[in-house]
Amino acid sequence: MANCGGFHTQIASIMEVLANAAVSEICKLVDDDYAVFRLEVTQSQKENRTLRRKLHLLELKVARERAERTTRERVVASRPSSVKTLDRYRGMARGEGHLTGSHRSFVKPAGHNTWRENQPITVDEAAGPGVKQERTKGEKEPRHSGDIQTREPPVATEDPTSAPARCRTRPSITEVSGTPNTVLKSETDTETLTATHRLLHTGSDHRSDPERLGLGPLGCSPAPGSEYLPVFHQSQRTVHSRGDGDTLDTGGDVPSCSYATEMDPDDMPLGLETQADLSRGDWNHYSSSGYSEGCLNKKGEVIVIDEVTVKVEGDSPLTLNADETHLGEGHSQGRDFLDYRERLETNPNVATHSPLHTLRDRDPVSTLMGPSDSQGCILFDQVLNSKDQRANGRGGGATSGNSKEKRFLCMFCNKGFSCLQKVEIHQRVHTGVKPFSCTQCHMCFAEAGNLKRHQRVHTGEKPFSCTQCHMRFSHSSSMKRHRRVHTGEKY
DNA sequence: CTGGGGATGGGGCCC
């Protein structure tokens, strides 16, 4: 038994020795492998850091290049252009503004102001919920998500003449274009706030309201001290034209015929900032109450030239395109008017004046001489140039000499008039408002006198008689012209 | 030449 006990003791010793040896061996192996592993990890981490630094540098470089390119583009595009204005605005409205593009590409997102490992450089999330909210509420279509992700250079980012919201971010934006590195530690909160502001602005923006498209406020205060007064207001019935051609008469006792005056609230400062000192707020007044969107065509046709829709449906290929500086071929009239308006260089807001012809059958119940109840005629933009030229050819214009001071300016052509009524009547040339309709036919006139003269066509009245041949005329000028036949006076 | 509409300026009346 004693031998047996010693044997067991020896075995136990041997086992212990073996176990210790095995443990030490294992530990050694583990240590070696761990050292190798740590070495590999360290090398990988170093490599990662190097790559990350390179990536960061590349991003900065790209951002800098974009900023420079944007600056150049802005210089090129600095000339005043209403079309560009619209384009810019469209970009803003679609979320392509300063919240997108390169600005966002190098503005780090909120809460990511410090560089962290594995943090993606992409800043698609930079704008945060504010931008998404804007896109969904303000624009209601996610069609430009690609724009946001593609980091296109945002022209509107540094547009100094863009929307009021943009103005709030201008300083920082300028900083962006100059020193992108600085931006990496700024802008985030500003951008978020800007998005919020724009969202709030959009919320009150009438453009977003389909019922009031084109009648949005301008958000501009009148320019004080304006010596001349552009006249915007015309007391007339507001006829709301809807997309289905229905018209909603909102009352009033005056002309029913007018046309849409789409004021772009965000565009307004853009244009007006470069304008003379025309009263700004009155545009708002004008757009919100002066003119309506629809007009009756005397033929009862539905003619919709809806540039309001044009804007809203900004993706339409026929509409203003952000990549284009002109309207589509299908909007030559609007383009002409834009050109016309651009020539004037004083009232950029007229750009989107859109004659809207809507159908509404009506009873010929209009009064004989007074403004008609519902009928009106419309003039189209294509006649504006010739008419204005004709008018100017007659010595029109704000500077035409007259005994009375012409302090009432037409907001369309700047022509001056001595009294408010004159300019209001004159502006019907541009607006196509013809509140005086004939009860015998469907002719309509912008002036009561012309209607009265027209009435003679139906009555057969010819109050002007020639003293030489007893011919009679309903038109005084016709009689005067006729007299040349007798006098031999050349035409 | 005539018929007729578009547009403007001026004058009178009223408040």
Place this chain on the structure above:
DNA sequence: TGGGCCCCATCCCCA
């Protein structure tokens, strides 16, 4: 007295 409103004469243009 000035502004708003109305009316009219007138010029221009087109069919």
